[in-house]
Amino acid sequence: MVSSKADIFKGLQADVLRLQGFKSINNVELDNHLGPIAAAFPNHSFPLGVIHELISHRQEQEAATNGFVTGLLSTIMGANGVSLWISSSRKVFPTALRTFGVDPDRFIFLDLKREKDIVWAMDEALKCGALSAVIGEIAEIDFKTSRRLQLDVEKSGVTGFVLRNNSRKIGTIASVSRWMVSPLLSEKTGQVPGIGFPKWRVELSRIRNGKPGTWNVKWLDGKFLTTQNDTPGRLIELPPWHKKKIG
Numbered sequence: 001m002v003s004s005k006a007d008i009f010k011g012l013q014a015d016v017l018r019l020q021g022f023k024s025i026n027n028v029e030l031d032n033h034l035g036p037i038a039a040a041f042p043n044h045s046f047p048l049g050v051i052h053e054l055i056s057h058r059q060e061q062e063a064a065t066n067g068f069v070t071g072l073l074s075t076i077m078g079a080n081g082v083s084l085w086i087s088s089s090r091k092v093f094p095t096a097l098r099t100f101g102v103d104p105d106r107f108i109f110l111d112l113k114r115e116k117d118i119v120w121a122m123d124e125a126l127k128c129g130a131l132s133a134v135i136g137e138i139a140e141i142d143f144k145t146s147r148r149l150q151l152d153v154e155k156s157g158v159t160g161f162v163l164r165n166n167s168r169k170i171g172t173i174a175s176v177s178r179w180m181v182s183p184l185l186s187e188k189t190g191q192v193p194g195i196g197f198p199k200w201r202v203e204l205s206r207i208r209n210g211k212p213g214t215w216n217v218k219w220l221d222g223k224f225l226t227t228q229n230d231t232p233g234r235l236i237e238l239p240p241w242h243k244k245k246i247g
Contacts, residue, residue, distance in 0.1 A: 031044065
């Protein structure tokens with residue numbers, strides 16, 4: 001039976017994806033939870049077993065990025081998965097991870113002083129197939145180092161997240177995707193006072209063999225929902241005397 005041109009093209013696309021580090025690792029539940037965002041990825045499926053890069057320039061972006069990544073991890077880790085979070089100045093509040101459906105005792109937090117030690121630890125951890133994911137807060141990383149991390153995950157199937165907070169030089173690295181997450185004003189729950197459901201503006205500026213895009217999303221009932229007409233969130237500035245007092 002002669003294959004159609006569409007079948008041949010689809011087969012060639014699959015071969016190219018495999019050569020570029022994409023494996024047939026699908027998480028249908030995660031793709032459903034991502035909604036329209038999933039259409040941006042090759043085969044409409046969030047790439048697993050690869051390196052994702054997330055860039056933050058301000059503190060409020062860091063917090064939004066941590067929330068977005070944890071939302072992804074809640075599904076990637078499944079019921080029994082374990083992830084490693086490596087940083088030099090940990091800002092993640094473990095108890096808050098339950099907001100996104102992940103018990104904090106399923107994370108191993110590793111705090112290191114130097115970035116080169118974080119890179120080394122991430123390099124070794126990504127080789128361990130027993131982990132669901134490895135998150136490393138690395139401001140500066142070059143292409144050669146990122147390529148080594150990508151080769152690690154291609155062998156182990158572990159998903160890696162490189163959080164680049166306050167990087168001085170954003171160059172090209174060997175990540176499959178590049179994201180930027182910014183906060184939006186949270187959505188109130190009826191007349192109940194307090195902080196509402198987390199909301200973010202999620203920009204996928206680069207995705208290998210996919211379609212970049214920007215979405216406004218909120219986290220509700222364990223999944224991402226797209227929204228419209230949202231107002232960017234703002235970080236409340238403390239007065240100078242207060243900064244000195246707590247600094």
